[in-house]
Amino acid sequence: MNFLSVENISKSYGERVLFENISFGINKDQKIAFIAKNGSGKTTIMNMLNGFDEPDTGQVVVRKDIKMAFLSQDNNLQDELTIEESIFASDNETLKVIERYEKALENPEDEEVYQRAFDDMDRHNAWDFETQYKQILSKLKLEDLKLKVKSLSGGQKKRLALAIILINRPDLLILDEPTNHLDLEMIEWLEDYFAKENITLFMVTHDRFFLERVCNEIIELDNGKLYQYKGNYSYYLEKKEERIASENASIDKAQNLFVKELAWMRRQPKARTTKSKSRQDDFYKIKEKAESRRKENVVELEINMERMGSKIIELVKLNKSFKDRVILDDFSYAFQRGERIGIIGKNGTGKSTFLNIMTQTMPPDSGKVIVGDTIKIGYYTQSGINPKPGQKVIDIIKEYGEYIPLTKGKIISASQLLERFLFDAKKQYDYVEKLSGGELKRLYLCTVLIQNPNFLILDEPTNDLDIVTLNVLESFLLDFPGNLLVVSHDRYFMDKIVDHLFVFRGQGEVEDFPGNYSDFRAYEDSADVQQKEDNKAEKKDWKQQNNTTGLTFNEQKEYQKIEREIKDLELEKVKIEQLFSDGKVADDAIAIKANELQTIIQKIEAKEERWFELSAKMEG
Numbered sequence: 001m002n003f004l005s006v007e008n009i010s011k012s013y014g015e016r017v018l019f020e021n022i023s024f025g026i027n028k029d030q031k032i033a034f035i036a037k038n039g040s041g042k043t044t045i046m047n048m049l050n051g052f053d054e055p056d057t058g059q060v061v062v063r064k065d066i067k068m069a070f071l072s073q074d075n076n077l078q079d080e081l082t083i084e085e086s087i088f089a090s091d092n093e094t095l096k097v098i099e100r101y102e103k104a105l106e107n108p109e110d111e112e113v114y115q116r117a118f119d120d121m122d123r124h125n126a127w128d129f130e131t132q133y134k135q136i137l138s139k140l141k142l143e144d145l146k147l148k149v150k151s152l153s154g155g156q157k158k159r160l161a162l163a164i165i166l167i168n169r170p171d172l173l174i175l176d177e178p179t180n181h182l183d184l185e186m187i188e189w190l191e192d193y194f195a196k197e198n199i200t201l202f203m204v205t206h207d208r209f210f211l212e213r214v215c216n217e218i219i220e221l222d223n224g225k226l227y228q229y230k231g232n233y234s235y236y237l238e239k240k241e242e243r244i245a246s247e248n249a250s251i252d253k254a255q256n257l258f259v260k261e262l263a264w265m266r267r268q269p270k271a272r273t274t275k276s277k278s279r280q281d282d283f284y285k286i287k288e289k290a291e292s293r294r295k296e297n298v299v300e301l302e303i304n305m306e307r308m309g310s311k312i313i314e315l316v317k318l319n320k321s322f323k324d325r326v327i328l329d330d331f332s333y334a335f336q337r338g339e340r341i342g343i344i345g346k347n348g349t350g351k352s353t354f355l356n357i358m359t360q361t362m363p364p365d366s367g368k369v370i371v372g373d374t375i376k377i378g379y380y381t382q383s384g385i386n387p388k389p390g391q392k393v394i395d396i397i398k399e400y401g402e403y404i405p406l407t408k409g410k411i412i413s414a415s416q417l418l419e420r421f422l423f424d425a426k427k428q429y430d431y432v433e434k435l436s437g438g439e440l441k442r443l444y445l446c447t448v449l450i451q452n453p454n455f456l457i458l459d460e461p462t463n464d465l466d467i468v469t470l471n472v473l474e475s476f477l478l479d480f481p482g483n484l485l486v487v488s489h490d491r492y493f494m495d496k497i498v499d500h501l502f503v504f505r506g507q508g509e510v511e512d513f514p515g516n517y518s519d520f521r522a523y524e525d526s527a528d529v530q531q532k533e534d535n536k537a538e539k540k541d542w543k544q545q546n547n548t549t550g551l552t553f554n555e556q557k558e559y560q561k562i563e564r565e566i567k568d569l570e571l572e573k574v575k576i577e578q579l580f581s582d583g584k585v586a587d588d589a590i591a592i593k594a595n596e597l598q599t600i601i602q603k604i605e606a607k608e609e610r611w612f613e614l615s616a617k618m619e620g
Helices: 042-049 083-088 093-106 111-123 126-139 154-168 184-196 210-212 233-267 274-290 351-359 394-400 415-419 437-449 468-479 491-497 515-528 529-538 551-580 587-619
Strands: 004-014 016-027 031-036 057-062 068-070 170-174 200-204 217-222 226-230 313-322 326-336 340-345 366-371 376-379 402-405 410-415 455-459 483-487 498-508 509-513
Touching: 004 042, 016 057, 016 200, 016 217, 016 226, 031 042, 031 210, 042 170, 042 200, 057 587, 083 093, 083 126, 083 154, 083 366, 093 111, 093 126, 093 551, 126 154, 154 184, 184 210, 200 437, 210 233, 210 491, 217 233, 226 233, 313 351, 326 366, 326 509, 340 351, 340 491, 340 515, 351 455, 351 483, 351 498, 376 437, 394 415, 410 415, 415 437, 415 551, 437 468, 437 483, 468 491, 483 491, 491 515, 498 515, 509 515
Parallel strands: 031 200, 031 217, 068 170, 170 200, 340 483, 340 498, 376 455, 455 483
Antiparallel strands: 004 016, 004 057, 217 226, 313 326, 313 366, 402 410, 498 509
């Protein structure tokens, strides 16, 4: 069944042609990834699919009876709504039923309203749906449903927008970088969700592991032409390489013919016969083909890096904490020449703090960092660059260096380095304020590399980079002869460039794992079999857990309500404890807050005791 058709669309901006006469379709159960370089029309096409832009020619046709949703980089949430209100603010009838039931639980005195809401839950099979949406919220770490949208961070807003879309289960889901702002645990959960669910997807993402595991088709926009591949990312890479080889063979043939035809053209008199005119017209076609060889951005640099002595960097008994949150606990490590280490861990475990201590931009609580005399650190942070008004791209990089020395006395200039990272000669003289987010990240990376460091430290270098740029960066780093320390959520990137990992487990626990990310994932999966079995036992069917056989009508209502009340009290308890932990309680309010906390704890204990009583009666 066809959900959406793109029919011969074209788009230009002045003399700049993005694409011409391209067509494709999205059918039921397809999971399509859309790949294109930045600036080639990727965003324009996404906007056309969602009706936010119109093609110059052609049309986009959407099937009338399908439900379509779009997850953009910018959310469309209402600041004054809570998380819960944002979820229920939809036309989904099942969600409306759940909302009425949740409200009935808050006012159990009205037995008629409660019973009607309870019956509606049965009639619409809403119990399972409620379980699923609560699982989604839990996985996306959106557990305090009373928080207002305006108080959420950018990452939380992105996760809420994603949660709303997943909960509403559209027929066709269009996604723009769905893994941004998600940690590895959430990304892997989302992968499993999309891989198992019968949902039709069309997405733009730079996460190549995600492409590999989720997508069954890839559409690439390359030099204004569309190419379709029926398979995952590995299949796409294989077939694209074959296509380029075939194109280059055709170009080589055209170049040989061009040499012969050029000699013939030079021998021709100015007066042309009809026959020679036809051959001359063919000559210009051959010339165009011969000059159409792809300009590949392959980075193979034999860098003449500054000599490294025997001492690299040594970390001696480092300790670092923020209040009760322990980042490092007596951590020691001596780096060896040429090590390539990746750092992984959940958000908030202290990965960026560790890098700041390594680079001595943040002091440890105790311990020391000893840097060898010959070590020159290049530190790529998440903060990026702050250009002055009116600066051009080439000016920015020349502030840091004019060239990188290569072996055999050669050099690569600042301009040549920019070219290899996709800044052509014209782009190098653009004003920096005109650059996109991804282009700014690329420029910042070049400012770090032009300084010719021998110890590279990279904090999330793949954010905002498209797949083409990622391949360029990977090629450079694979040739880099010095030490490399990198924090990244990009698992494909990590697998290619690192050979062992620091795994930040939280509360100061840092594990040195001898392998790349895939090795670590395989190890975790095999070591965690027993834990998974335990989890399965806990994840009983929701309705079975909430089977109210043996309870009176009023006890049924009490049982349903008490779980919500315990959760709300737990949240209040955590908030007060956090105030004490952060030292934000005024001296004259300490006794009041302590009493308030004790009251909440007593209420939780009483309600838990009653919950166990009702559970025992229900099971009996």
